[in-house]
Amino acid sequence: MDYTHILKNISKHIQLDAKEEKYFTSLLKEKKIKRKQFILHENEICYHSTFVIKGCLRGYNIDQNGFEHILQFAPPDWWIADMYSLISQKPGNLNIDAIEETEVLLLSRKDQEKLFIEVPKFERFFRVLTEKSLVASRQRILDNMSLSALQRFGTFCHHYPTLIEHLPQKLIASYIGVTPEFLSKVKADYFKKL
Amino acid sequence: MDYTHILKNISKHIQLDAKEEKYFTSLLKEKKIKRKQFILHENEICYHSTFVIKGCLRGYNIDQNGFEHILQFAPPDWWIADMYSLISQKPGNLNIDAIEETEVLLLSRKDQEKLFIEVPKFERFFRVLTEKSLVASRQRILDNMSLSALQRFGTFCHHYPTLIEHLPQKLIASYIGVTPEFLSKVKADYFKKL
DNA sequence: CGTCTATTTGAATGTACTCAAAAGCGGTGG
């Protein structure tokens, strides 16, 4: 099993010795997820934090009119979960599924909490991770309130240049908060101006 | 000095003994903020986490067209900061000022980091706090994408019943992401339907 | 009080959505 990615990800914020690394990796479960396969449905309880090694997941909500709104893409080296459900252990409102063939490592909330006690450095690691997510999430709120669809598309292209390549526009539309039809028109304008 | 509010706030998630409480409170600085007075301007570095005891603060961004977008209200018992600037110690894009006469306690990032090391329980406390903020922030992204202005106003009234009372509508408009003029019309519809 | 700011109301405008249809693209099976 290849834990190099996740250990590298963690070493960005905390230093682990060999024993700690071994303990941590012993808690992880590997999983392969096929395209369109779900790892979480809304109204289910989210039991795991998921770290993506390869491929790409998406976390999204379906509103009362049946429209999908993507909260998060999770390309390699990203963590994803329904945070509400994970911390409350109540049914959440997020769906998480695979955009393509994906490989992940799962860390259960129970093991995570054990980890916080056994190796307090992990408390720090996830605090830092959560702080960064919060920063990104708040910036997105501001962007959604202050930018036009055209500007949000530009921001997205700039922020996720690699995702743009192999992501259906439909999904980008659902992330930046417009209809696919309108994104198509926006994109035309965007590339006209270059 | 009255630390009962903040100690009660903290005891929701972690238990402190007398010595730890004393150490923690020794790090806090008290401050009184007049209406319209700033505790942080955009392009400044945010050095403190701020806990509100009395009154109300707001954190907001001003976009390139000069419009204000409120990211957060901080009534009593809430924490507020420009998280981006606080964790990166680089200039941020948030303004924080007082909506009314307000009393706060300040915890500097340096002291906070010392606290994480001296009393690791605080690492846990702020992790939990940040997780909850993240949950709220992500739900707000979804609400902004899936709900109409009327629905967002309803959600706001339901979520912050006490704030509604003494908050200028202008500020509510700036929080839910509409113009004050339009909120005025939305509100008329809202109360017609009751 | 008087002034300044907040709120309401209305008409015109704009940005993004809806619905419908056509065109493009990709995968699958014959």
Added chain:
DNA sequence: CCACCGCTTTTGAGTACATTCAAATAGACG
């Protein structure tokens, strides 16, 4: 390897939700 099917993307016309601008009214603070 090609043909077909389903799904995505494009295009267009009509519509809706929210903004802009302007003016009148109401309210708050010194």
